[in-house]
Amino acid sequence: MVATSDMLIFWAVVMARFFIPLSIPKYPLPGIIASLLLDAVDQTIFQLFTDLPLEGYQGYDKALDIYYLAITYLSTMRNWSNHFAFEVNRFLFYYRLVGVALFELTNLRSLLLIFPNTFEYFFIFYEAVRMKWDPRVLTKDKLIIIAATIWIFVKLPQEYWIHIAKMDTTDWIRANPSNVFILIGWTAVMIGMAWWLLRDLPPMRSGFSIAAHHATFRFDSLRAARVKDNYTSKRFFDDFIHHELIEKIVLVSLLSIIFAQILPEVRANDVQIAFGVSILIIINTELSQWLVRRGTQWRSIVKEFIVMSIVNLILVLLFDFLLARYEGSIDLLNTLFFVLLLTLNVTLYDRYRRVHLWSHAAITEFEESKKGIEIKNN
Incomplete structure (x- = not known):
C-alpha cells in the first residue's frame, strides 16, 4: 500500500510541474528557469523522499516537458516585440x-x-x-x-x-x-x-x-476595430481556413501524437489521433470565432479555459464512442490528462495570438509613421 506521505509528495511535485510553467507568460525568465530546475530534480525528489516506483511516471514526465515548452512558445506570442526573433x-x-x-x-x-x-x-x-x-x-x-x-x-x-x-x-x-x-x-x-x-x-x-x-488587447476598443479591418486580422476573425487555424492544427496534432506515444494505454493509431484532434481544433476555433463575432469577450482566461474544457470533454466522449466502432479505444484517465493539457495550450494560443496580431500591427504602424516623418524631414 502506498504511504499517504508519498502520495502527498508525488502530487505536490506534479502540481508544481503543472502550475509553475503558467508563470512563464508573466515572468518569462524566472518561470522557464524554475521549470527547468524542477524537471531536473523531480525524480531525485521521489527517490530521496518516497518509495514510489517511477516506471509509470516516465511518460507523464515527458508529457509535462513538452507541455512547458509549448507554454514557453505561446508566451512569445504574448510578449516578444522583436518580430524576427519570434x-x-x-x-x-x-x-x-x-x-x-x-x-x-x-x-x-x-x-x-x-x-x-x-x-x-x-x-x-x-x-x-x-x-x-x-x-x-x-x-x-x-x-x-x-x-x-x-x-x-x-x-x-x-x-x-x-x-x-x-x-x-x-x-x-x-x-x-x-x-x-x-x-x-x-x-x-x-x-x-x-x-x-x-x-x-x-x-x-x-x-x-x-x-x-505586452500589448493589452480589447475587442471593444477603437484600435481593435481598426486592426480588425486589415487583411491579417480579418483572416483570423472571419475566414474558415486561415494561417492561424492551420498552425493550431499542426501544433496540437504534433503534441497529440507525442502524448499518445508516451502516455500508457493509448490505443488509437496516429492517423486517428491526428484526425480526431484536427476536428476538435476546428470546432474549438469556429466556436471561439462565432462567439467573437457575436460580441462575446473572454475577460477571464480561466473562464475561457473551463468552458472550452467542458466542450472538449463532450467532444472526446463522442470521439471515444465513434472510435469504438472502428476497433479503436482510449483510456479515460489518460484522455482527461491529455485533453486538459491540450485545452490549456489551445486557450493560450487563441488569446496570445490575438495579442500578437495586435502588437505586430501596432509596431508596424509606428515604424511606417516614423519612416514617413523621416522622409518628410529630409
Missing part, C-alpha cells in the same frame, strides 16, 4: 517538436541530436537581454548568429552527451573530479561569446525588467 524561435520550436514526434514514433535516439532543443536556450537568451535592453536592438544578423552559436556549441554537445553517449555529468565528475575544470572552461567560453555578441548594444537601462510587457 519567427526564429517559432522555427526552432516546431523543428524540435517534429524531432520529438519522430523519435517517439521510431525510438531512434539520433533524431534528438539532429533536432536539438535550441529553442529553449534561445528563449532564455532573448529574455535575459530583455531584462536590461529593448530586445528590438537585436538585429537579424545578430539573432541568426546567436541561434547558430547555441545550436552548434551548446545544444549539439549536450544532446550528444545525453542521448547518444548516455553520459551523466555527476558520474563523469565523480569518476574524475578534475573534469569540473573542463565544464567551468566551457561555461566561460560560452559567457565570453555572449559578451562578444552583446558588446555593441546601447547602454543598459537601470534595474531589471523581470515581468514581461
Whole structure:
C-alpha cells in the first residue's frame, strides 16, 4: 500500500510541474528557469523522499516537458516585440517538436541530436537581454548568429552527451573530479561569446525588467476595430481556413501524437489521433470565432479555459464512442490528462495570438509613421 506521505509528495511535485510553467507568460525568465530546475530534480525528489516506483511516471514526465515548452512558445506570442526573433524561435520550436514526434514514433535516439532543443536556450537568451535592453536592438544578423552559436556549441554537445553517449555529468565528475575544470572552461567560453555578441548594444537601462510587457488587447476598443479591418486580422476573425487555424492544427496534432506515444494505454493509431484532434481544433476555433463575432469577450482566461474544457470533454466522449466502432479505444484517465493539457495550450494560443496580431500591427504602424516623418524631414 502506498504511504499517504508519498502520495502527498508525488502530487505536490506534479502540481508544481503543472502550475509553475503558467508563470512563464508573466515572468518569462524566472518561470522557464524554475521549470527547468524542477524537471531536473523531480525524480531525485521521489527517490530521496518516497518509495514510489517511477516506471509509470516516465511518460507523464515527458508529457509535462513538452507541455512547458509549448507554454514557453505561446508566451512569445504574448510578449516578444522583436518580430524576427519570434519567427526564429517559432522555427526552432516546431523543428524540435517534429524531432520529438519522430523519435517517439521510431525510438531512434539520433533524431534528438539532429533536432536539438535550441529553442529553449534561445528563449532564455532573448529574455535575459530583455531584462536590461529593448530586445528590438537585436538585429537579424545578430539573432541568426546567436541561434547558430547555441545550436552548434551548446545544444549539439549536450544532446550528444545525453542521448547518444548516455553520459551523466555527476558520474563523469565523480569518476574524475578534475573534469569540473573542463565544464567551468566551457561555461566561460560560452559567457565570453555572449559578451562578444552583446558588446555593441546601447547602454543598459537601470534595474531589471523581470515581468514581461505586452500589448493589452480589447475587442471593444477603437484600435481593435481598426486592426480588425486589415487583411491579417480579418483572416483570423472571419475566414474558415486561415494561417492561424492551420498552425493550431499542426501544433496540437504534433503534441497529440507525442502524448499518445508516451502516455500508457493509448490505443488509437496516429492517423486517428491526428484526425480526431484536427476536428476538435476546428470546432474549438469556429466556436471561439462565432462567439467573437457575436460580441462575446473572454475577460477571464480561466473562464475561457473551463468552458472550452467542458466542450472538449463532450467532444472526446463522442470521439471515444465513434472510435469504438472502428476497433479503436482510449483510456479515460489518460484522455482527461491529455485533453486538459491540450485545452490549456489551445486557450493560450487563441488569446496570445490575438495579442500578437495586435502588437505586430501596432509596431508596424509606428515604424511606417516614423519612416514617413523621416522622409518628410529630409
